[in-house]
Amino acid sequence: MPDLEDGHEKLEAAGDQLRALPLDARAERVEAILAELDRANSPLRTQLDAGLPETTGFGGENLGRGLALAFGRWREEGVGPLLRSELGGAVDPERCPRTTAVIAAGAIPMPTIEAMLMPLLLGSTVRIRPAQRDPITAGLLRAGISALDPLLGACLEVVEFERGDTRALTRFLAADAVVASGSDASIATIRQRLPPGTRFAGYGHRLSVAVVGAAPSPETLAGLALDLTLWDQLGCLSPVAVFALSHADDWADGLAMALANQADVPRGEVPLEAAAALRHERSAAEIRQAAGEPVRVLAGEDWTVVREADAAWRPCPLYRFIRVVPVSDAAHLATALIPVREHLSSVGFAPGFEEMTARLAPRRARLGTMQTPGLDWNHDGIGTLRPLLTDIPAGLESGR
Amino acid sequence: MPPVTRAEIEAELLHWMREQPDHEDEQRFERLALALFAWQFTHCDPYRRFCEGRGATPPGISRWQEIPTVPTGAFKELPLRCFDLADEIKVFRTSGTSNTAAGRGELHLDTLALYEASLTASFERGLLPDLAPGERIPIWILAPSAREAADSSLSHMFEVMNRRRGNEAGGFFVRDGTLAVASLLEAAQKIDQPVLLCGTAFAFVHWLDDLAGRGIRLGLPAGTRVMETGGFKGRARERGREELYAELEFRLGIPRQRMINQYGMTELGSQFYDASLDEPGALHKRVPPWVRVRIVDPTTGEEKTVGERGMIEIVDLANTGSVAAIATADLGHRVEVGHRVQDGAGFVVEGRDAGAEERGCSIAADEMLGSDA
Numbered sequence: 127m128p129d130l131e132d133g134h135e136k137l138e139a140a141g142d143q144l145r146a147l148p149l150d151a152r153a154e155r156v157e158a159i160l161a162e163l164d165r166a167n168s169p170l171r172t173q174l175d176a177g178l179p180e181t182t183g184f185g186g187e188n189l190g191r192g193l194a195l196a197f198g199r200w201r202e203e204g205v206g207p208l209l210r211s212e213l214g215g216a217v218d219p220e221r222c223p224r225t226t227a228v229i230a231a232g233a234i235p236m237p238t239i240e241a242m243l244m245p246l247l248l249g250s251t252v253r254i255r256p257a258q259r260d261p262i263t264a265g266l267l268r269a270g271i272s273a274l275d276p277l278l279g280a281c282l283e284v285v286e287f288e289r290g291d292t293r294a295l296t297r298f299l300a301a302d303a304v305v306a307s308g309s310d311a312s313i314a315t316i317r318q319r320l321p322p323g324t325r326f327a328g329y330g331h332r333l334s335v336a337v338v339g340a341a342p343s344p345e346t347l348a349g350l351a352l353d354l355t356l357w358d359q360l361g362c363l364s365p366v367a368v369f370a371l372s373h374a375d376d377w378a379d380g381l382a383m384a385l386a387n388q389a390d391v392p393r394g395e396v397p398l399e400a401a402a403a404l405r406h407e408r409s410a411a412e413i414r415q416a417a418g419e420p421v422r423v424l425a426g427e428d429w430t431v432v433r434e435a436d437a438a439w440r441p442c443p444l445y446r447f448i449r450v451v452p453v454s455d456a457a458h459l460a461t462a463l464i465p466v467r468e469h470l471s472s473v474g475f476a477p478g479f480e481e482m483t484a485r486l487a488p489r490r491a492r493l494g495t496m497q498t499p500g501l502d503w504n505h506d507g508i509g510t511l512r513p514l515l516t517d518i519p520a521g522l523e524s525g526r
Numbered sequence: 527m528p529p530v531t532r533a534e535i536e537a538e539l540l541h542w543m544r545e546q547p548d549h550e551d552e553q554r555f556e557r558l559a560l561a562l563f564a565w566q567f568t569h570c571d572p573y574r575r576f577c578e579g580r581g582a583t584p585p586g587i588s589r590w591q592e593i594p595t596v597p598t599g600a601f602k603e604l605p606l607r608c609f610d611l612a613d614e615i616k617v618f619r620t621s622g623t624s625n626t627a628a629g630r631g632e633l634h635l636d637t638l639a640l641y642e643a644s645l646t647a648s649f650e651r652g653l654l655p656d657l658a659p660g661e662r663i664p665i666w667i668l669a670p671s672a673r674e675a676a677d678s679s680l681s682h683m684f685e686v687m688n689r690r691r692g693n694e695a696g697g698f699f700v701r702d703g704t705l706a707v708a709s710l711l712e713a714a715q716k717i718d719q720p721v722l723l724c725g726t727a728f729a730f731v732h733w734l735d736d737l738a739g740r741g742i743r744l745g746l747p748a749g750t751r752v753m754e755t756g757g758f759k760g761r762a763r764e765r766g767r768e769e770l771y772a773e774l775e776f777r778l779g780i781p782r783q784r785m786i787n788q789y790g791m792t793e794l795g796s797q798f799y800d801a802s803l804d805e806p807g808a809l810h811k812r813v814p815p816w817v818r819v820r821i822v823d824p825t826t827g828e829e830k831t832v833g834e835r836g837m838i839e840i841v842d843l844a845n846t847g848s849v850a851a852i853a854t855a856d857l858g859h860r861v862e863v864g865h866r867v868q869d870g871a872g873f874v875v876e877g878r879d880a881g882a883e884e885r886g887c888s889i890a891a892d893e894m895l896g897s898d899a
Contacts, residue, residue, distance in 0.1 A: 396825075398824065398835055398836070398837075398857060399857060399877065401823075401824035401825050401837075402824040402837040402855045402856075402857060403855050404824070405597075405824040405825070405837065405853070405855075406597045406598070406599055406824075406853060406854075406855040407597075407599065409595075409596070409597040409599075409600070409853060410597045410599035410600050410603060412576060412579065413572055413573075413576045413596055413597070413600045413603070413604065414572075414600070414603050414604065415579075416572050416573075416574075416575035416576035416578075416579055417571070417572035417575070417576075417603075417604050418572075418575075438629075441599075
């Protein structure tokens with residue numbers, strides 16, 4: 127892995143070549159990479175499938191299914207919707223960054239891939255520090271892209287430096303644009319360290335919920351179970367609670383059954399901290415049940431459904447732990463979400479609840495699709511390309 | 527004849543807590559723990575039903591290790607008490623930093639005698655082992671007084687210990703919710719005797735920031751010691767413990783080996799202190815004789831061996847009025863205490879439960895910057 131000081135000139139030269147291409151051409155090249163990622167037996171995909179279970183702790187089946195669903199949608203839709211929704215289909219080259227620094231976080235590979243590929247659309251080179259919990263995706267992607275498209279590959283660089291090395295961090299952040307994921311405290315710290323004028327996309331702590339109402343159908347239950355099991359709930363897009371406007375017991379029972387049917391996608395490795403939190407929350411629910419509250423705990427070997435008695439917000443330890451929370455109406459739902467309102471990323475909805483969920487979060491999605499957003503999703507209300515641009519409009523570069 | 531009423535159990539416990547020097551007694555602990563479990567099973571309905579749900583009833587429990595533990599989170603949800611509400615004289619509450627609507631953890635008390643006896647014994651053993659019995663020392667408290675924070679168990683503890691072992695040169699330095707840095711500095715520049723500095727880690731950070739801003743370094747008298755408790759999570763400035771201790775050493779002139787961390791929680795009547803003041807070089811927390819700490823596998827519930835990481839469970843006999851057996855979501859490991867094994871095993875806390883605010887997705891849990899970025 128190159129040192130922070132290495133490779134500047136090569137990267138700059140590659141960036142110049144990339145920027146010489148029109149937006150359409152850059153988009154086509156990025157879409158070719160998306161197609162390769164979606165091709166089940168491509169070398170790049172094979173390496174991700176093989177390497178990620180060990181480094182991220184996800185089960186191979188879960189990982190395979192997650193990648194297939196995400197890449198399938200990316201390839202199918204391409205980057206056109208993103209370019210249209212965030213750039214209006216065209217962009218002034220003067221507004222685009224020449225260099226983008228990415229600080230990745232989390233165990234799920236998609237945000238890393240997205241953060242590496244999307245700045246290329248703007249003609250920007252990308253230097254990325256991989257996530258602690260996913261140290262391989264960035265390197266595999268760069269190597270795979272280099273084999274397919276040497277120019278794009280030359281625009282990417284993976285760097286590593288000690289966590290806590292503030293000098294290295296400061297040097298790393300010396301880019302036109304910075305994309306960072308992490309805890310709110312980390313995002314705030316990075317923001318403070320940015321040189322003046324640096325464009326910044328900071329994606330902090332986020333969580334998602336689902337909203338349901340009418341009696342559950344097998345399809346909606348299967349969709350909700352998929353949203354829950356995919357990536358073992360470690361994605362910001364996975365629901366941590368299901369708010370039921372009616373039939374809470376039916377949803378709890380049905381979801382428990384649907385989760386039990388996910389045995390072919392076993393849960394991955396559970397860190398000790400998470401196992402302690404799981405045991406803690408399950409026991410806390412059990413003692414409330416013992417105290418006479420109408421709480422029910424439904425659990426299997428690797429999943430837990432707690433049918434709550436009230437709408438108080440309670441912790442979710444993740445790893446396939448979900449609370450089914452009864453709410454009486456839209457106002458009650460909005461009140462129940464107040465403690466997490468500013469952290470909401472997505473709201474999943476059952477059929478008939480599109481309108482009620484319209485303004486609860488930056489994104490809403492049908493059950494079963496919560497974890498597979500298109501590239502044009504309103505990423506945490508910030509967007510993906512928009513925050514990388516300067517605000518000064520000049521001439522436009524045509525695109526799709 | 528084993529004790530059968532709570533009064534009998536408490537009388538024996540009070541006697542035990544006042545013994546000098548304190549000492550382990552496994553048989554006594556087991557006997558009292560089982561008697562207390564039987565009492566709490568009978569007098570705390572939610573706990574009884576919880577135990578019954580696990581097939582654990584007093585006649586069927588023969589070892590203290592089998593007593594069902596209640597998660598600390600339950601103290602946020604239910605008033606776990608073994609007495610009538612009318613007899614309640616005090617409620618301690620956890621700090622209100624939680625983002626959840628489930629409320630703050632509460633410890634309900636109908637007597638303070640056992641609570642104060644326990645905290646006194648541990649405080650003296652952990653922080654004042656070199657002082658003669660009854661000898662007083664200035665205690666500078668970087669926390670609000672019990673008058674300002676009536677439901678804070680920490681403030682209550684400081685109040686009790688200041689009354690029992692403090693002298694006129696000590697006192698509370700958080701007033702009206704503000705750290706009185708000017709008063710602290712004035713006191714520090716005048717003091718000519720060793721001091722016990724007590725407070726939350728975050729309060730120490732504030733004071734150190736103020737001293738650094740003024741470019742001041744102090745040399746507090748030899749024999750001064752620090753008791754620090756609590757973490758930084760959710761605060762604007764996070765700082766690792768060792769970094770804090772290094773700054774305390776630099777700014778105040780207190781050697782690292784005289785800095786003691788306290789591990790405690792509102793839900794418990796007892797607290798745990800680093801053993802290093804009494805046993806130089808010790809890295810573990812000492813367990814009072816009337817308390818047992820188990821390190822268990824959170825998935826299987828089985829006890830871990832010495833050195834293995836696991837979840838911390840505690841049986842604290844000082845919790846007579848609520849529930850004695852508690853499961854935290856904190857992690858730690860047990861250590862051998864060598865030739866002093868008869869004084870009780872020690873343990874090391876490796877990580878405190880970050881809480882719901884830190885969860886939500888793996889991105890938020892990623893330690894991407896380290897502690898000092």
